[in-house]
Amino acid sequence: MSSIAKLFDLKGKTALVTGGSRGLGLQIAEALGEQGARLVLAARKRDELDAAVAHLRVRGIEADWIAADAAHDEDIARLADGALARLGHVDILVNNAGATWGAPAEDYPLQAWDKVMNLNVRGLFLLTQAIGKRSMIPRRCGRIVNVASIAGLAGNAPGTMETIAYNTSKGAVVNFTRTLAAEWGEHGITVNALAPGFFPSKMTQGSLDRIGVETMCARVPLRRLGDDDDLKGAALLLASGAGKHITGQILAVDGGASAVV
Template identity: 85%
Template sequence: MYTAKRLFDLRGKTALVTGGSRGLGLQIAEALGDQGAKLLLAARKRDELEAATARLRARGIEADWIVADAARDEDIARLADDALSRLGYVDILINNAGATWGAPAEDYPLHAWDKVMNLNVRGLFLLTQSIGKRSMIPRRQGRIVNVASIAGLAGNAPGTMETIAYNTSKGAVVNFTRTLAAEWGEHGITVNALAPGFFPTKMTEGSLARLRVEYMCSRVPLRRLGDEEDLKGAALLFASDAGKHITGQVLAVDGGLSAVV
């Protein structure tokens, strides 16, 4: 019988975190590492990966990194190969890498649409497919956590953001999560998604500067944005034995915003 504390214990587990060098990905990596998971971070920029890994190691977390662009097929193939070579297997896959682009729908550049879709949807699928087929299905176990967004649950309020590709891509992630959960459940694999609201990150800094933090907070029932700890508990639930009977779910971590819009 597990104690409640033991349910969240990740000692002996391995985790691959894309977009893990900063922001929400690094926050999730910290949570998994604090519970004992061995981490491998992937992102595009070596210097940010080195800094993130040093930060994790300073917390006593076993962590390493791989430079990879999750929007490029060849990088995804190499990432999967390297991850399995270094870790042996992947228990937990955190699909966090993502991009956005703002422009009116009628003038939205095709290259911007492709950039967002290739990273947020195609890359997520290819990496999940590879890790699932090569590591999780053969071992009949695995935890997949996709980082979606409340932008994938609805449109944008008029006069706020013009992010049709981002919203569309995150809507795809939501239904990807549900569909894969149904298909891979028989292999002992859970597939869930986090749908963050507004967190101060590099991706959101432009929107927060334009719309003002005070305005954004005024729309949230809890009257605040997400902070550096707010995704940790939800991520641990989905990644650990505490969530072993939870799959196909999308959890909004947004201060209640999605409940009122």
């Protein structure tokens, strides 16, 4: 029987976090790193990655970065190669990179649809496939944490957001998580997803400005948005030994928003 401290300990573990330079990805990276995991962060912008790694190192967290656009197949292949070269193997894969685009469904640009789907679904699949096949399946262990969204569990309230591609993509992530969990469980790999509600971020700032923070909070049972700590415990549970018997699950971290109609 392991102690609680041991169950959540990640010393000696390695983690690759996409979209890890800011926002929810950086929050998750902090949680894993504080528990001892060695990190590689991936994102598109080198300056943001530099800043994120400096932020983590000040906190005593060992981290490196690889600049890559997970919407492009060649970048995903390079990211998988680089992460495995630097870490040796990947124990924990956090698929957080994502994009959104707002427009009415009847006028939604095909270019925008493809941009969202290529990053949020295709890129997630290709990176997971590469890391699973090359590192997790041969070692018969691994933790995969996908970042979905409560937008993948339902539609948007009328008059709020027009994000049909984003909602569709996150719904795909939800069922990707369940399907892969069933396939890869025999290899000792767990696959779960976090479904955040509204967190202030660069991605959500436009919606928060338009709708208003007070209005958004009024729709949440806890009457608040997510903060800089609210994903840490859930991510750590799913990435650590404490979650070794949890797979195929979608955990909403949303202040109760998805519990009400």
